[in-house]
Amino acid sequence: MLLQDVLYKVAIQSLNGSTAIDVSGVQSDSRKIAAGNVFVAVKGVGVDGHLFIDKAIEKGATVVVYQTTPEAFQQDIVYISVENSAIALGVMAANFYGNPSAGLKVVGVTGTNGKTTIATLLYKLFTSLGYTCGLLSTVNNIIGDKVLEATHTTPDAVSLQALLREMADAGCDYAFMEVSSHAVHQHRIAGLQFVGGLFSNITHDHLDYHQTFDEYIRVKKMFFDGLPNNAFAITNVDDKRGLVMLQNTAAKKYSYSIKTLADFKGKLIENTLTGLVMSINDQETHFRLIGEFNAYNLLAVYGAAICLGQDKMEVLQHLSMLTGAEGRFDFSVSPKEQIITIVDYAHTPDALLNVLATIKKLKQGNEKVITVVGCGGDRDKTKRPVMATVACEHSDKVVFTSDNPRTEDPAQIIKDMEDGLPVSARRKYLAITDRREAIKTALNLAGEGDIILVAGKGHEKYQDINGVKNHFDDKEVIAEMIELLEK
Ligand SMILES: CC(=O)N[C@H]1[C@@H](OP(=O)(O)OP(=O)(O)OC[C@H]2O[C@@H](n3ccc(=O)[nH]c3=O)[C@H](O)[C@@H]2O)O[C@H](CO)[C@@H](O)[C@@H]1O[C@H](C)C(=O)N[C@@H](C)C(=O)N[C@H](CCC(=O)O)C(=O)O
Ligand SMILES: Nc1ncnc2c1ncn2[C@@H]1O[C@H](COP(=O)(O)OP(=O)(O)OP(=O)(O)O)[C@@H](O)[C@H]1O
């Protein structure tokens, strides 16, 4: 492709060389450069990509896009200066892949909790309505029926555009994707055209990255600020920040709520282990998903389907058959002792509280609730004592353990969790760093009919210890232990 076409709509500040040359790709990682590629130097969070300009040229890059002027220019290399190279990267990647989002209906979902559930339900709903769809989520990326491993909630700009290209080529009508706050902040979605955006909720998370809650809100809002006027924006008005999110969007605004008047109004009628009965805009329907928080997720999905022109009755009929995403309130009952185990991706205080509140509502008698929970290393430390307190307040017994320690000391993470605990909570918990042992202990503590929540890792099939991802699957470990216990 001609460089000048790759540069379409890029705000160039200065140019050194000719744009009438052929380029073979756009790349921001010097390690992935191939001959004839454009290297875009992005100021990263950890490292500055400008440090790798020479490396990229060595590997065959013929064009360098930068925002900090390099000390020296090499001969025969085209140099382009831009104000923000992360934005330029998104726009150039979109151009290089033929602007795939223009040929798809792309819907983005943002919020602290519920993104994967909402995006996955949308994918399942529209697939069941007969469309070919794509999904970009924390659990996996799907193109039609081809399932690919996901490394991020929202892929980097180049991978994102390449995946959307694959979707367009595979004949997808729709692409449903999660939009993380990291992705918005790092401009991974620059150059992408959305037909709609959804907001689930915002609570404390990722303060390691965004520093303050206000900044976290501002970044999430940027997604809606960037939507065009022919798109729709749907928000949860039961969330304190729901209206703020849409304050400055050009998109057509819609709301959903269980508590107040809204365009998409839900009324919860039943909430049990067999599912939810909810009326949506006065149409009573049974859903297979469990828990009030899923009532919100279902309302968001319903709203998006209506905004996308689907028939109300048909949507409810198909939606009522769907199950949620893997590792989200994923429960099973042991054959002998009827112990209920629930694997859930709750890794924020709010998510944990919601899941435990749901469990409390589902209890029928004096069943004990035993929670196994840890907190991720190299992530928001402020959530540790809060999650620990929530777990102790809403469970009969808690086993603190490791989530993904990453580069941190697992014992120190548990100590951070314990440090903020009120005295009343102290008698309730045990600390066992080894997650397998922790799950085993919880099962040993459980009696007939008791409920065990294993929180934090959901669908994850690994445990990241010091950068090494060892195979670990909560559901697999539970099954193994139950087998041993009840044989
Ligand atoms: C904190 C964070 O978000 N980091 C992301 C960010 O990394 P970074 O800015 O630090 O980039 P870097 O690796 O230091 O490098 C800077 C630049 O130099 C380049 N480079 C680097 C090394 C080299 O040898 N050559 C080279 O060219 C890199 O390609 C990059 O362009 O940009 C990288 C490329 O896009 C991401 O892979 C990386 O995700 C890391 C691995 C990560 O763990 N991110 C998590 C926190 C994340 O993004 N999570 C959200 C979901 C969160 C949620 O909703 O719960 C997600 O969307 O997945
Ligand atoms: N609407 C909601 N409100 C509050 N909590 C929710 C909601 N939906 C799901 N949860 C809880 O949050 C956990 C994560 O849900 P989900 O994976 O859908 O969110 P996410 O926003 O994609 O998370 P991540 O940012 O980690 O990708 C679930 O396991 C559940 O405990």
Ligand SMILES: N[C@H](CCC[C@H](N)C(=O)O)C(=O)O
């Ligand atoms: N997308 C989130 C997932 C957290 C999952 C939890 N298991 C952990 O490792 O903290 C993050 O990267 O912060």
Ligand SMILES: [Mg+2]
């Ligand atoms: Mg997700």
